Every structure is written in structure tokens, then in C-alpha cells.
Amino acid sequence: QSVLTQPPSVSAAPGQKVTISCSGSSSNIGNNYVSWYQQLPGTAPKLLIYENNKRPSGIPDRFSGSKSGTSATLGITGLQTGDEADYYCGTWDSSLSAHVFGTGTKVTVL
Amino acid sequence: QLQLQESGPGLVKPSETLSLTCTVSGGSISSSSYYWGWVRQPPGKGLEWIGSIYYSGTTYYNPSLKSRVTISVDTSKKQFSLKLNSVTAADTAVYYCARHAHDPNFDYWGQGTLVTVSS
Numbered sequence: 235q236s237v238l239t240q241p242p243s244v245s246a247a248p249g250q251k252v253t254i255s256c257s258g259s260s261s262n263i264g265n266n267y268v269s270w271y272q273q274l275p276g277t278a279p280k281l282l283i284y285e286n287n288k289r290p291s292g293i294p295d296r297f298s299g300s301k302s303g304t305s306a307t308l309g310i311t312g313l314q315t316g317d318e319a320d321y322y323c324g325t326w327d328s329s330l331s332a333h334v335f336g337t338g339t340k341v342t343v344l
Numbered sequence: 345q346l347q348l349q350e351s352g353p354g355l356v357k358p359s360e361t362l363s364l365t366c367t368v369s370g371g372s373i374s375s376s377s378y379y380w381g382w383v384r385q386p387p388g389k390g391l392e393w394i395g396s397i398y399y400s401g402t403t404y405y406n407p408s409l410k411s412r413v414t415i416s417v418d419t420s421k422k423q424f425s426l427k428l429n430s431v432t433a434a435d436t437a438v439y440y441c442a443r444h445a446h447d448p449n450f451d452y453w454g455q456g457t458l459v460t461v462s463s
Binding site: 336 | 381383390391396406407408440444447448449450451453454456
């Protein structure tokens with residue numbers, strides 16, 4: 235059972251925007267950087283956002299991250315069918331002394 | 345371009361030891377900036393971090409698995425390995441090896457390998 239809670243699913247039409255929340259606590263999100271990962275069906279996770287809001291080279295600026303207090307948010311604008319995937323947040327939990335991932339959110343493009 | 349590749353048996357019997365190796369190519373495993381970790385994903389479920397190792401051999405493990413896990417590194421072969429003992433059906437999962445920085449973002453991943461625990 236993950237200490238980071240995400241909505242099970244979100245959906246929107248092509249071209250629209252979705253946001254995915256990741257709720258934690260002071261022992262994880264509140265005092266550590268957050269990363270976001272995209273997992274396309276049948277593939278390994280891919281890093282989308284690191285250090286709360288930075289994008290690795292090659293990740294389009296349609297993807298954005300933010301953090302406030304003990305929650306983080308991933309935003310996807312200009313939604314495309316290729317964005318249909320599972321998305322996970324991740325961070326370090328100082329109380330558990332463990333890397334932790336969120337429960338995952340499935341994005342559906344209507 | 346850094347690449348990671350998992351290898352090992354796809355089927356393990358209950359109570360036995362699961363052993364996997366990750367081979368790193370296209371870059372150094374001895375970088376002082378990175379750790380090398382294992383993450384697993386049971387079918388249809390989320391991601392779970394198992395443990396990580398530094399090139400010097402320093403390890404740290406998920407407390408929930410610590411009693412059953414050993415991770416080691418062989419820098420000469422550019423490989424790091426996972427051993428998980430006393431496995432049960434609950435250990436059936438896709439196992440990924442991955443690189444991560446001190447700031448815990450996992451930036452390179454292997455393709456993953458499915459390990460099934462069954463008699």
C-alpha cells in the first residue's frame with residue numbers, strides 16, 4: 235500500500251489538458267523532490283519530470299510539474315492519443331527510508 | 345546512450361531464490377553521481393522499489409524486503425545483481441533495473457523481465 239495517493243484515472247479529449255495529483259506527507263513530498271514517470275502499455279517507466287518541475291532532455295513542454303506542501307501535480311496540455319499511459323509520482327520517504335511511488339493514474343484520451 | 349538489460353530465469357519455485365543480473369552498457373557503472381537500483385511491478389499493479397547499490401558496494405534496501413534481499417555489484421563486468429530469497433507467489437512481477445541520482449529520480453530503466461514464482 236503506497237504512501238503516495240493518486241487518482242486511479244483521468245480522461246480528456248484530444249487537445250485538452252489533464253492534471254494528476256499526488257498526495258503525500260511531510261516525510262516524503264513535503265521535504266523531498268518529486269519525480270513523475272510515464273509508463274506506456276507493456277513498456278518500462280520513463281522519467282518525465284524530476285526535482286519537482288524539471289524536464290529531461292527530449293520531454294516536450296506539454297508536460298509540467300509542480301509541488302506545494304505535501305502534494306505534487308503533473309500537468310499534460312495538448313493531450314494526444316500517444317499520451318494514453320499510466321503515470322506515477324515518486325519520491326524519497328524519510329520515515330520509511332525508502333524510495334516510494336504513487337498508486338498510479340491511468341490517462342485516457344477520449 | 346546508456347542502456348540497461350536484465351537477465352535471469354523467468355520461473356522460480358516457491359521457497360527458492362530469485363536471481364537477476366543487470367548489465368550496463370554505453371556508460372560507466374562507476375560514476376560517483378549515481379546509484380543502481382531494482383524496482384518491481386506485480387501484474388496489473390504499481391511500482392515497488394526493492395533496493396539500490398552504489399559502485400563502491402554500499403547498499404540500501406526497502407525495509408519491507410530487507411530481510412530477503414541482497415544486491416551486489418561487479419564493476420569489472422559493469423553488472424549489478426539482485427537476489428531475493430524465500431520467494432512466494434507474491435513475488436511474481438516484472439523486475440526492472442534502473443539508474444538513479446542522489447536526488448531520487450530514476451532516469452534510465454531496463455526493459456524489464458517477468459519472473460513468475462510457481463511450482
